[in-house]
Amino acid sequence: MTTALSAVDLRKSFGDFEAVKGISFEVPTGQTFSILGPNGAGKSSTMKMVTTVSPVTSGSLTVLGMDPTTNGRAIRARLGVVPQEDILDSEMTVRENLVMYSRYFGISWADARTKADELLKFVQLADRAGDKVEPLSGGMKRRLTIARALVNDPSLVLLDEPTTGLDPQARHLLWDRLYQLKEQGVSLLLTTHYMDEAEQLADRLIIMDNGTISAEGSPTQLIAEHCSKEVVELRFDNRTSPELQSVAEQSGLRIENLPDRTLVYADDGDAALSHLAEQGVHPTGTLIRRATLEDVFLALTGRSLNE
Amino acid sequence: MTAVERIAAQSAETSFSRSGLLHFFEYQFVRLRTGWRGIVVTGVFTPVLFLLVMGLGLGELVDRDANELGTSYLNYIGPGLLATTAMQWGSQQALWPTMAEIRWEGGYKAALVTPLTVAELAAGHIGWISARFFMAGVLFSGVLAGFGIAQSWWFLLTPLAATLTCAAFAAPIAAFTSLQGNDHLFPLIMRFVVIPLLLFSGAFFPITNLPAVLEWIARLTPSWHGVELCRDLSSGDLALGSTALHILYPLAFVLVGYIGTKAGIKKTLGT
Amino acid sequence: MTALSNDSSGRSSQSTAPFRMVERNALAWRHNWWVIASGAFEPLFYLLGLGFGMGALVGAIDVNGVEMPYKNFVAPGLMASAAMNGAVFDTTMNFWFKLKQERTFDAILNTPLTLTDIVVGELGWSVARGAIYALFFLIAMAALGLTTSWWVLLTLPAAILIAWMFGSLGIYFTTYMRTWTDFDFLPLILMPLFLASTTFFTLQTYPTWARPIVQATPLYQGAALLRNLSFGTPGWNDVGHVVYMVVLSALCTRAASKRLGPLLQS
Structure with missing residues (x-):
């Protein structure tokens, strides 16, 4: 089995504060891997290192077989990132958001437009294509953010707290789309502080607390072991x-x-x-x-x- | 929260919609904040800067030979600057901040739930813009006096005269704003109305230097009347007929603008 | 830009990647293009008002012993401020919006684009805007008969340099801004620059003690260069103006990128 992501003794410090204190884990290709933990556990810091936006303090990290410190651009070209906050481009319409995002990946305008329409259908936003982003509901913005993460047909999709702040209906719709991605063979790495989300989606997970891993396994395994x-x-x-x-x-x-x-x-x-x-x-x-x-x-x- | 609310939360003084922001810098030179900082900048910083550079610096060139102005260039542009500053304050305040009150922040919608009437709201809004300018105007006139520009006791009335100019722009522009759904046209107002009027209202050079057509257009602007009124008060060279005209003509703009604002708020806020 | 091309993670700039930022801004401004277009008219009003209206009052002006009409004198200075304003619009408030308010750059950093691409692209866009304003102004100058020498053609590249200088100064300034209200200081900087940059009268009009201060300001450097080129009297001091602007632009671009790193990549 190949690995989409592996971390060995990974650390992240901000000045004196150590947010991630030496964690090791592996995400096998095609699987959904979840990092579970309360706010401040170090989940987002880990995610930012994986997205290559935040430099690794020490330890080793391999994303899609590459080193983030030297191959950031190449890694990001194959990643799909759903950040904790949607950060959509409010100066553009829903469809333009996707088209422009494709352009950042160097995708041609024509392909970008085709892809945008396809993805809008996938996340059920086709009827809002020409609208501005601001009036969309929280769930719609989230779906648009997910669509945006898929413009480059990523090998690994990172989702940071994807359903935080959504109502139950919006969450289930989102989970359904994530299942479909999984079925298409996309590797997913998701952080969450919702246990039910991890149980629903994750093949494997780590529980993080205070910058360290306190347990690792499949949801059923962990319940059997610790409960x-x-x-x-x-x-x-x-x-x-x-x-x-x-x-x-x-x-x-x-x-x-x-x-x-x-x-x-x-x-x-x-x-x-x-x-x-x-x-x-x-x-x-x-x-x-x-x-x-x-x-x-x-x-x-x-x-x-x-x- | 919408973007507007988020920004409003960060800056209690003013609020900008997303599109407002796109245009934000389009009016930066005339952007005058509503707080004390804005009053001091407008009342002290602006006149000192302009009087030094234009009044004294450029004045040296103008006054080199006997000029056609009948007085020193410093004396000439001082009162003119006061009136054009009033125009800019009134116009700017009647655009974005007014939009914020009527639409973006909903302050006036809330106010109308109270016994306050639309008429009071319209008058209060224009009055408040003008009152704040008056404070800046007093400082401004103080600076002018410091530069030795005051030549008559009538000069003491220049802050009031400039406040009239401010209201003559604030009222009609507030009426325009009250009917707008967004601020897309605002930069055009600043760019194609306010900036040209700043330059062509006789503050920097006599409008008689303009082509005849433009000269007559200038005579129809309340800003030219404002400039003339301030200048006459400053020199003490008052004539009943022209002074009355310089007061009544801008006053008509205030009245028409007030009626328009009232109607606009009524239409927009549906009371 | 070599100074910029390697950040801590060794991501080097791909040749066309910064252009994506230009595309992004073009797309974002698509519906409001006339806001940008109308900005080109503002310096023209100043030219008509000051050059022609004031000109009648001032008459001829003595520039280094040569008498010339006042309108010919003010035109290049106004062209310099047109380039400055064009570049400053999108590198200050609008840049801050994307940096802090909407965090547009954070989203873009998750794509193959790097911080360097963003800075170069945003600068490029702003420089283009400044250059377009300058070009429009230059055409108006020619149409009004204010150009007297073929050297005037070089004012365009010089205006691009001015736009780069103020664009990079703008971004650098913006990295220090915490809230909207901090931008209140900007007009307090730009307005004196505009007024004191010898756009309205020559340096000799200033008292002796004030001259070095005026000469040290960036807009003076730009205006002086444009005047010499416009009058067809370039000299060795213009090399000094160019060096001043290139050095300041490079320093600001570098410093701005350095400061943006921690703001965006922590």
Whole structure:
């Protein structure tokens, strides 16, 4: 299997502050790889190094078989970048945005126009082709940004928090387009702080926290390794239950206290719940659900992702 | 947030639409900010600079031989500069900042929800532009006096006279602005109305030096009347008939402009 | 531009890549082209007003012992400021808009274009705008009978140099701007430059102490060069003007690129 991207002991410092503290990972060609972590984990700094815009402080980075420090132009020619903020060109129409972006890649005007129409169809914006960018909704702008990242038929597409700030409908439409790209064999590298997004899209992922990698694997693998199958969410009138702590310790159940609720990790949620009831724990609200990457993150760092 | 709102948030004083921005530099030389900084720049920096370079420097060339102006070139252009500065202030303020109030920032839409009437709003807007110029005008006249340009007690009235010129441009241009959906035509107003009037209103040289047709056009502009009024007040050489004309003619522009602005705001904001 | 062609990541400028920025600006201005076009008229109004209107008041002017009509004297100075204004429009406020407000450059840096391409391209566009204004002005001068020597043809390349100088100064200045309001200072710089650059009268009119100050300003250098070429009296001091402008332009271009690096690539 060939690699689209590999990082070995990659570091990025801004003065005294080390944003990325020596991370190593590999993105196999054709796969969707996700970097998951809270704000400030070092995801965007990593992304900027991969896009060759930000110089690597130390360690080695290979993008599409090339070194970003010497082959920036050649690498960028084969990358598609969806930055965290759309940064569309507000002085142009929707279609002109795509046409001009193609020109930056040295694509001829004629090809650029054909490509623009094709991509506008792909992201369902064909009817807005002649409009200015400003009145578009957040989801539309995002789709346009994705279309823009595809003008050069990239081998690797980088998406930095692609669905942040979008409503659920817009997110699903976007995910659907990303699936289609994946099916076409495009390698995707995406950062997100949404666990469900990573679970939906990623073949493999790393969880980043505070500039380092705290876990790596496929979503199911990570859940199996770091979490129980199910999670029971308990709510109490007075926020916590004093007896729960001791009961859990006795029965060997792992629990996690959050500000508004308590999580109990168990492979069989129903059984755990009835066991707790027998021991005199009576929550006012309960919910049994499948464990998610969110729980993995919590287990690894002791913090919830979006706090 | 739209681009406009974002920029407005950054700069509380003025707001620019994206297209406004394209044209931003098109009027930089006459761009006068609304705050104190703008008043001081207009009232002190502008006259000092122009009087030194044009009044004294160029004046040396003009006054070399007996000139046709009947006074020194410094005395000649001082009051003229005051009036043309008033014109530029009034025009510029009636374009972008007025657009910002009426459309981009929606301040006037909000104001009309209160008991404030459209008439009050229109009068207040033109009045506020003029009042701020008046402050700059007082400083400006002070500088002129410092250069020894004041030759009569009537000179004390020059800030008021210039404020009339300011309003004579602010009112009709605000009426125009209130009917515009965007600021695309604004640079053209600055470029093809304000700049030519700056040069051809008799502030720098007598309009009698112009071809006859242009001379008569110049006589029809409120800026020429403003220049003449300021100059007459400065020299004390007042004649009842011409002074009355120099006051009443620009005043008519103020009135017509006010009525137009009222109607424009009413139409645009739908009250 | 060799000084520019290698940034920290060793990305060198591909020959036609900067032209993409020119294309981008042309596309962006497509619907507002007349804003640019109308800008060419402004210096003409000044020429008519000052050259002809003022000219009647001033009469002839003595330039280094040669008497000439005032309009002939002011024309080249106004041409220099036309080149300056044309170049400054797009390298200050409009550049800042793309740099900080809309972050257009950030998006472009994700394409094969480099920072150097962007700086060279943006400068090229601004220089072109300044040059077009200067050319338009030159044609008007000729039509009004204000050209007296074939040397005047060299005012065009000289105007391009003036545009480059002010374009690079503009970008350099803009890298220090934090908000819109910071640009309030710009007219406070440009206006005195315009007025004090000996466009309206010769250096000899200034008091002796003020002359070196005036001579040190960039627009004076440009105006003086254009005058000598326009009057058909080039001399060795014009080599000095050219050197001054080339050195200042190169320094500013380099300094601006250096400052843009950290602003765009952190």
